[in-house]
Amino acid sequence: MFSTKKKFPFLNLFFALVTVSVFIHCKKDDVVIEKTLPQNNSARSEKDSLKKVEAEKPAIKYTAFIFPKKKKDSAMAAFNKQFSKDEQYTILALNRLDLKNKWRADTLAVPDKIDSTLMAYSPFPNNLEILKDVHKIVLFSYPIQAYALYANGNLVKWGPTSMGAKKAQTERGLTFANWKKELSISSVSSEWKLPYNFNIHNRLGIGWHQYDLPGYPASHSCLRLLMNDAKFLYNWTDQWTLNKGGATVKANGTPVIVFGDYKWGGKKPWKNLIQDAKSNDISVKELNDLIQPDLAKILQEQKKTDEVHSQLTANNTEQKPAA
Numbered sequence: 332m333f334s335t336k337k338k339f340p341f342l343n344l345f346f347a348l349v350t351v352s353v354f355i356h357c358k359k360d361d362v363v364i365e366k367t368l369p370q371n372n373s374a375r376s377e378k379d380s381l382k383k384v385e386a387e388k389p390a391i392k393y394t395a396f397i398f399p400k401k402k403k404d405s406a407m408a409a410f411n412k413q414f415s416k417d418e419q420y421t422i423l424a425l426n427r428l429d430l431k432n433k434w435r436a437d438t439l440a441v442p443d444k445i446d447s448t449l450m451a452y453s454p455f456p457n458n459l460e461i462l463k464d465v466h467k468i469v470l471f472s473y474p475i476q477a478y479a480l481y482a483n484g485n486l487v488k489w490g491p492t493s494m495g496a497k498k499a500q501t502e503r504g505l506t507f508a509n510w511k512k513e514l515s516i517s518s519v520s521s522e523w524k525l526p527y528n529f530n531i532h533n534r535l536g537i538g539w540h541q542y543d544l545p546g547y548p549a550s551h552s553c554l555r556l557l558m559n560d561a562k563f564l565y566n567w568t569d570q571w572t573l574n575k576g577g578a579t580v581k582a583n584g585t586p587v588i589v590f591g592d593y594k595w596g597g598k599k600p601w602k603n604l605i606q607d608a609k610s611n612d613i614s615v616k617e618l619n620d621l622i623q624p625d626l627a628k629i630l631q632e633q634k635k636t637d638e639v640h641s642q643l644t645a646n647n648t649e650q651k652p653a654a
Contacts, residue, residue, distance in 0.1 A: 389451050393440040393604045396422075407434070418445050425452055426601050427476050427491045429544040429557055436546070440604040449490055454611040455479040457486050461619050465586070465629055469508070469568060470618070471554055473501070473591040475600050475611045476547075478539075478554070480567060488563060492539070493555040494548045497595050501552050502532060505625040507632065508568045508584030509533045515540065517551075525553075527561035529568055531587050539564060548593055572639050582639040583632045590621050 398406040414422065416430070423429060426439050442452060454475055462468060462484040470479045473494055480487040495501035509530040515538075517523035523542070530538035531554075539554035541561035549555075556564065572582040594600070603610035622629075 389444070391452055391608050392443045393608055394443070395605045396439045396441050398437050398439075407436075410436075410439075417447060421445055421447055421449065424449060424491050424544075424557060425604075426546060427493065427544055427599070428546045432543055432545045438602055438605075440601055448488075450486075450488075453479075453486060453489050454613055455486055455489050456613070456615045456618065459484045459486075459615060459618055459622070461622050461626065465626075466633060467567070467569065467585045468629070469564070469585060469587045471501070471587070471589040472613060473503070473548070473589065473593045475613070476593070477611075478556070478560075478564075480564070487567070488560075490557060490560040491544055493542075493544045493546075493550055494589075494593075495552040496549050497593075499551045500548075501537060501550070501554060501589055502535065503589050503591075505628065506531050506587050506589075507571065508587060509538075509571050511538075511565060511568075511570055513565070526558065527556075527565035529565055547599065554589075569636075572636070572643075582636040584636075586625075586629045586632065588621065588625065 396406075396410060398410075410419070410433075419433065420430060422439055422441055423433055423436070425442065426436065428436060444451060446452065454472075454477060455470070459481060462481050464483070465481070466483065468481050470481070471492060471494065472478070476492050476494060477489060478492050479489040510533070511527075511529040513527060515525040515528035517525055525540040525542060528538050528540040530536070532538070535552065537552050537554075539556055539561065541558045542550070542553075542555040544555055544557065568585045571580050571584040573579065574581045600611055
């Protein structure tokens with residue numbers, strides 16, 4: 332759970348390995364509003380609303396834990412000694428790594444407070460008014476390699492991902508969740524087991540599932556997740572409904588939007604948290620601009636899905652024998 336005063340006195344031990352200067356910048360920036368926005372009551376209300384959303388986030392500061400190449404084993408021993416497995420899990424997740432791949436770490440952004448749910452560190456807004464009528468939606472950000480789940484505009488959960496590598500990038504844009512399987516076998520290699528696989532591109536064979544998080548986009552177009560996250564999305568997201576015989580789609584599943592571009596070859600964005608704790612934040616305006624062009628389609632498909640599910644429920648009720 333969320334510890335209110337958690338300090339990490341690893342620096343004395345760590346500085347014996349490497350000398351490092353860490354500069355922390357935690358200035359709280361206001362949401363940027365276009366200068367040309369009319370300053371009427373509606374505009375002021377929107378601005379106040381955006382500020383309120385940002386203000387709801389707790390203040391988090393990050394320090395650096397560095398693994399020098401020449402003494403990496405010693406630094407890893409210090410890291411393992413200083414942090415419990417649960418704390419390591421949280422720290423590594425913020426750096427898009429899992430426990431299996433922590434040996435790949437070079438510089439980790441370490442928060443001053445540990446929240447095992449990750450919600451205290453969310454780069455996504457807590458609320459999106461534009462989604463108030465959308466039952467569920469899944470967003471995947473390429474720039475910061477993270478996903479977010481929203482229910483009627485409220486952030487339910489977010490976490491790390493490893494999306495398609497540069498030569499096998501995940502397709503951007505709006506799609507809908509299709510079918511799911513608790514354990515799938517990759518079409519690329521039969522040795523790759525994919526727990527909690529949920530397909531979102533039936534034609535392309537793309538979906539999300541549990542697999543290694545190495546700290547960068549590394550998949551063959553799929554969206555890799557931590558095991559706990561993959562299981563959560565597996566149960567939370569809705570599948571499509573097929574017509575009798577399964578040849579055509581009667582109603583789509585949960586909408587999914589993959590967006591943005593990763594800075595290939597550049598500094599990993601989560602490392603910027605050490606200098607600026609808000610550097611990975613995605614603004615309400617950015618997400619509004621992303622969602623608005625697809626909102627009508629999302630609501631149209633949602634209405635169709637609701638009607639289909641209502642009809643199926645009614646049919647099942649009619650078929651039940653009288654008590």
